[in-house]
Amino acid sequence: MLPATITPAAKIDRATLLALVDGDKELLRDVVRLFLEDGPRTVERLRAGLVAGNALQVQIAAHTLAGNAGSFGAAGVVTLARRLERKGRDHVLADSGPELDELEAAVDALCRGLLDFLEQHFE
Numbered sequence: 001m002l003p004a005t006i007t008p009a010a011k012i013d014r015a016t017l018l019a020l021v022d023g024d025k026e027l028l029r030d031v032v033r034l035f036l037e038d039g040p041r042t043v044e045r046l047r048a049g050l051v052a053g054n055a056l057q058v059q060i061a062a063h064t065l066a067g068n069a070g071s072f073g074a075a076g077v078v079t080l081a082r083r084l085e086r087k088g089r090d091h092v093l094a095d096s097g098p099e100l101d102e103l104e105a106a107v108d109a110l111c112r113g114l115l116d117f118l119e120q121h122f123e
Contacts, residue, residue, distance in 0.1 A: 009109055009112035009113040009115075009116055010074060010076075010106075010109045010110045010112070010113030010114075011113060012072065012113045012114060012116070012117040013073060014117070014121065016072070016073045017032070017072065017117070020071055020072075025121075025122075029118065029122050031071070032114050032117065032118055033118075035068055035069075035071075035072070035110075035111075035114060036111055036114055036115065038068065039065065039068065039069070039107050039110065039111055040107065040108075040111065042061050042064055042065045042068070043061075043065065043100075043103065043104050043107050045057065045061040046058055046061040046062055046065070046084060046100060046103070047100060047104075049061055049088070049093075050093055050096050050097070050100060053093060055087075055088045055089070055090075055091040055093060056088065057088075058084060058085075058087065058088030058093060058096075059085050059088030059089050060088075062081045062082070062084040062085035062088060063081075063085045065077065065081040065103075065107070066078045066081035066082050066085060069081065069107070069110060072110065072114070074106070074110045076106050077103065077106045077107055077110055080099065080102055080103040080106055081103060083099060084096060084099055084100065084103065087099075
């Protein structure tokens with residue numbers, strides 16, 4: 001059993017991803033790599049927005065993350081990001097740290113699942 005602080009890698013459905021890019025495997029590889037770079041950076045923008053009390057930054061970063069993760073069928077990431085997006089829209093940022101930590105763990109799991117996917121199918 002994994003320690004409580006480590007979330008298992010997300011399961012990635014190859015068919016879902018290929019449908020995202022109409023079967024274009026090279027484009028899929030590029031889209032996955034882009035998320036691997038941008039997903040964690042977007043989480044950091046979210047964190048910076050929370051620290052600064054910048055509701056608009058939180059709303060935009062969470063919206064971006066939800067849309068990008070949704071492309072991969074990552075419902076858990078989308079749900080958590082949408083929750084933070086609403087908090088940003090409503091200017092209710094207090095006590096959002098635990099939600100952000102949960103989102104960060106979910107994004108990390110998604111990234112590890114996408115890395116595994118790349119290794120299995122492209123390298």
